[in-house]
Amino acid sequence: MIELSDAEIEEVREPLSETVDFVDSIEAVCIKNVAAIGTIGGNILLSIPGIGCWTLVTQGARPGLFPEATDDEVDVAIHCEEWVLHELLDPAHTVDLDAYAEAGVFAADGDFTVFQRLLALAQGGGSMVGVRARKQT
Numbered sequence: 001m002i003e004l005s006d007a008e009i010e011e012v013r014e015p016l017s018e019t020v021d022f023v024d025s026i027e028a029v030c031i032k033n034v035a036a037i038g039t040i041g042g043n044i045l046l047s048i049p050g051i052g053c054w055t056l057v058t059q060g061a062r063p064g065l066f067p068e069a070t071d072d073e074v075d076v077a078i079h080c081e082e083w084v085l086h087e088l089l090d091p092a093h094t095v096d097l098d099a100y101a102e103a104g105v106f107a108a109d110g111d112f113t114v115f116q117r118l119l120a121l122a123q124g125g126g127s128m129v130g131v132r133a134r135k136q137t
Contacts, residue, residue, distance in 0.1 A: 023052075023054065023065070027065050037056070037058045037063055037121075038058055038059070038063070039117065039121065040056070040058045040114060040117045040118050040121060041058070041059075041075075041114055041117060042058060042059065042074075042075030042076060042110075042111060042114035043055065043056060043057050043058055043059055043060070043072050043073060043074045043075050043114075044056040044058075044074060044075065044076055044077075044078065044114060044115055044118055045069055045074045045076070045077040045078065046078050046085075046115075047069070047077070047078065047079040047080075048079075048080065048081070048082050048085060049079075049081065049082075050082075051082055052067065053067075053068060053069050054066065054067055054068070055068065055069055055070040055072055055074065056118065057070070057072045060072060060073075074110065075110050075111050075114045076108060076109065076110035076111050076112055076114045076115050077108070077109045077110055078106075078107075078108050078115055079106070079107045079108075080100070080105060080106040080107070081105040081106070083105075084100055084105050084106050088119060089119065
């Protein structure tokens with residue numbers, strides 16, 4: 001059995017807390033301002049290996065955030081490592097998604113601008129100008 005120090009445990013826990021904060025912020029937008037999620041302009045599937053999978057439905061009969069892959073039609077599906085999501089959440093960080101896609105830590109299928117609008121909304125309207133994405137086929 002491997003034993004971790006308190007510092008090592010905290011180091012592992014920290015990224016997950018950022019992901020939980022992100023999911024909580026999306027949920028808060030869904031609850032507090034249902035009209036705001038309509039501005040995203042599409043449904044999103046977000047999958048983070050070892051962490052979870054969420055479907056954000058912004059269009060259709062049942063808008064909301066679901067903690068699983070649903071049968072709703074999605075406009076963009078994102079599959080990325082948790083640390084990539086954290087870099088995307090940092091508006092000061094320029095992310096080269098082409099390089100991440102080539103490294104196998106990021107994949108997107110569909111209209112990535114839908115995901116960019118979600119990030120901007122979750123960040124309180126922050127810009128995602130530095131993000132360059134490649135549509136995966």
